[in-house]
Amino acid sequence: MRGLLFSAAICLATSPALSDPLPSWGSTENKSTIISFVESVTDPTSPDYVTPADRIAVFDNDGTLWGEQPVYFQLIYALDRLKAKAEADPSILTSDILRAGAEGDLETIAAGGVEGLLEILAVSHSGMSVEAFQNDVRDWLDEARHPTTDMRYDAMVYQPMLELLSYLRDEGFQTWIVSGGGVHFIRAFAESAYNIPPEQVIGSAGPTEYLDGQVMKLPGIDFVDDKEGKPVGIDNRIGKRPIIAGGNSDGDFAMLEYTTAGDGPRLGILVHHTDAEREFAYDREGHIGVLNRGLDEGPDRGWVIVDMARDWEQVWPE
Amino acid sequence: MRGLLFSAAICLATSPALSDPLPSWGSTENKSTIISFVESVTDPTSPDYVTPADRIAVFDNDGTLWGEQPVYFQLIYALDRLKAKAEADPSILTSDILRAGAEGDLETIAAGGVEGLLEILAVSHSGMSVEAFQNDVRDWLDEARHPTTDMRYDAMVYQPMLELLSYLRDEGFQTWIVSGGGVHFIRAFAESAYNIPPEQVIGSAGPTEYLDGQVMKLPGIDFVDDKEGKPVGIDNRIGKRPIIAGGNSDGDFAMLEYTTAGDGPRLGILVHHTDAEREFAYDREGHIGVLNRGLDEGPDRGWVIVDMARDWEQVWPE
Ligand SMILES: [Ca+2]
Ligand SMILES: [Ca+2]
Numbered sequence: 286m287r288g289l290l291f292s293a294a295i296c297l298a299t300s301p302a303l304s305d306p307l308p309s310w311g312s313t314e315n316k317s318t319i320i321s322f323v324e325s326v327t328d329p330t331s332p333d334y335v336t337p338a339d340r341i342a343v344f345d346n347d348g349t350l351w352g353e354q355p356v357y358f359q360l361i362y363a364l365d366r367l368k369a370k371a372e373a374d375p376s377i378l379t380s381d382i383l384r385a386g387a388e389g390d391l392e393t394i395a396a397g398g399v400e401g402l403l404e405i406l407a408v409s410h411s412g413m414s415v416e417a418f419q420n421d422v423r424d425w426l427d428e429a430r431h432p433t434t435d436m437r438y439d440a441m442v443y444q445p446m447l448e449l450l451s452y453l454r455d456e457g458f459q460t461w462i463v464s465g466g467g468v469h470f471i472r473a474f475a476e477s478a479y480n481i482p483p484e485q486v487i488g489s490a491g492p493t494e495y496l497d498g499q500v501m502k503l504p505g506i507d508f509v510d511d512k513e514g515k516p517v518g519i520d521n522r523i524g525k526r527p528i529i530a531g532g533n534s535d536g537d538f539a540m541l542e543y544t545t546a547g548d549g550p551r552l553g554i555l556v557h558h559t560d561a562e563r564e565f566a567y568d569r570e571g572h573i574g575v576l577n578r579g580l581d582e583g584p585d586r587g588w589v590i591v592d593m594a595r596d597w598e599q600v601w602p603e
Numbered sequence: 604m605r606g607l608l609f610s611a612a613i614c615l616a617t618s619p620a621l622s623d624p625l626p627s628w629g630s631t632e633n634k635s636t637i638i639s640f641v642e643s644v645t646d647p648t649s650p651d652y653v654t655p656a657d658r659i660a661v662f663d664n665d666g667t668l669w670g671e672q673p674v675y676f677q678l679i680y681a682l683d684r685l686k687a688k689a690e691a692d693p694s695i696l697t698s699d700i701l702r703a704g705a706e707g708d709l710e711t712i713a714a715g716g717v718e719g720l721l722e723i724l725a726v727s728h729s730g731m732s733v734e735a736f737q738n739d740v741r742d743w744l745d746e747a748r749h750p751t752t753d754m755r756y757d758a759m760v761y762q763p764m765l766e767l768l769s770y771l772r773d774e775g776f777q778t779w780i781v782s783g784g785g786v787h788f789i790r791a792f793a794e795s796a797y798n799i800p801p802e803q804v805i806g807s808a809g810p811t812e813y814l815d816g817q818v819m820k821l822p823g824i825d826f827v828d829d830k831e832g833k834p835v836g837i838d839n840r841i842g843k844r845p846i847i848a849g850g851n852s853d854g855d856f857a858m859l860e861y862t863t864a865g866d867g868p869r870l871g872i873l874v875h876h877t878d879a880e881r882e883f884a885y886d887r888e889g890h891i892g893v894l895n896r897g898l899d900e901g902p903d904r905g906w907v908i909v910d911m912a913r914d915w916e917q918v919w920p921e
Contacts, residue, residue, distance in 0.1 A: 517813050
């Protein structure tokens with residue numbers, strides 16, 4: 286009898302049906318929708334069953350898995366490095382845009398468009414091996430702190446999304462990052478921050494060159510993994526249409542459309558930044574994470590629009 | 604006693620040390636080198652132990668996993684499709700190179716260089732969705748037969764290499780294809796032929812475009828996954844230096860060099876086509892699979908040079 290009770294206790298403790306896979310999510314309809322979807326595609330007796338090989342979930346990074354305000358964290362890294370290099374050797378500031386960058390003058394940088402941005406990025410993002418670059422990114426993550434939260438940048442990851450990634454992996458999904466950010470930059474922390482290995486990170490990429498046993502980073506941009514570039518990147522790298530896609534801006538619209546246009550069960554998720562108190566509130570306007578079409582068309586397309594303030598009981602990890 | 608014997612029999616039957624993971628390989632030094640390497644990197648008590656996350660093995664495709672004579676099988680596909688389309692509509696033959704292609708005139712095609720080849724490839728490799736293209740490749744594989752062996756092209760895979768792939772996966776390796784062939788082409792059969800899923804295939808790629816829920820193939824070439832392009836592709840897609848690389852030509856030299864230049868245990872493998880009787884014999888000369896530098900420098904670099912005639916007891920699957 287005691288043995289039986291003991292067995293029952295073990296069953297209770299380990300039964301997935303009785304433990305909450307998303308404890309930081311409030312008990313809202315969005316949470317139920319996500320869990321019902323995962324349960325239906327992983328239940329072999331369900332008509333919506335999907336074999337493990339096809340359980341591909343893709344997620345945007347900036348604003349979906351970690352913060353992106355006041356500007357993309359990768360830009361803060363680039364400006365920090367530009368500033369430090371200019372202090373050591375002011376002669377590197379050979380243009381107005383580089384001088385603006387070293388002064389952190391975001392307005393001038395924004396006015397400089399993509400070309401100006403690439404000039405700034407070139408200082409920190411080229412002229413070294415991929416390994417050296419990633420070691421430098423990790424050094425920066427160790428020392429840098431966010432201007433308003435004073436947190437480590439790689440600690441500003443959304444606890445509810447970490448739980449979702451982990452839940453999906455427990456249910457046999459591959460969890461991929463498909464980000465407009467730089468692929469080498471994201472890989473420097475994706476494994477420690479998200480448990481996502483380098484081979485499951487897709488991002489924007491500059492040219493590289495193989496030289497004497499090393500892959501070297503060159504200036505410029507080869508592939509922009511944003512908007513229509515996201516399905517293109519997914520096809521090129523994964524070669525399969527995902528069944529779950531999560532994002533937070535109209536830069537993710539094509540990815541969610543591509544994902545949910547496939548046959549069979551599909552889930553689109555948009556994180557709507559509604560929580561000025563615990564994080565940031567922004568959507569239709571601004572210079573980052575603009576979300577218009579997703580809010581207008583997402584609900585009719587059956588996409589889950591996550592309301593951060595209402596759906597998430599906790600934002601940051603403890 | 605009988606129970607004990609029975610247990611012992613089960614142990615014998617399932618013990619990895621006593622079953623041969625590479626039965627089609629003869630008992631040669633090359634086989635022992637490969638097995639010793641795998642055993643040392645997977646033995647947690649070994650100083651050469653490598654964690655499963657870093658057990659990345661990359662393999663060239665043409666001439667390494669499947670045949671490549673008399674010409675790359677992908678070119679035969681392109682010419683077959685060009686010919687069929689020209690029969691249905693001769694007006695598509697708008698240039699000398701296309702006319703040569705439709706006639707299977709390999710000499711003129713070779714003289715046309717990359718530009719001519721791209722013109723031929725464009726007919727069968729662009730203007731449709733990725734899914735439609737891959738369905739067509741699979742149709743072709745079902746109907747086409749090799750000119751001298753009369754085998755299905757996707758049956759002309761090397762049994763010893765299938766065993767090596769399977770052995771590596773059993774030992775916790777990821778097995779990737781890194782091929783100069785087209786990524787969409789290879790993915791059409793990699794899963795059925797090699798048990799390698801689409802997301803572990805890296806190949807040359809033309810531009811694509813996202814349109815209304817589909818990824819469409821466009822003419823041209825964006826990335827050539829050959830020579831120095833192979834380490835570049837590996838870095839871009841996998842983001843990690845492999846510990847095993849296998850190839851068969853000097854197009855794989857940079858990949859093997861990059862792989863074996865890393866710290867810790869590394870294994871380079873070159874398949875040397877020495878078996879005119881069961882397959883084809885070729886190396887230093889010719890238009891395909893040329894192997895000079897690998898033969899000259901490989902042994903000093905500690906790379907395994909597989910002698911097909913001597914090392915393989917069987918070439919094709921039964
Ligand atoms: Ca975003
Ligand atoms: Ca080859």
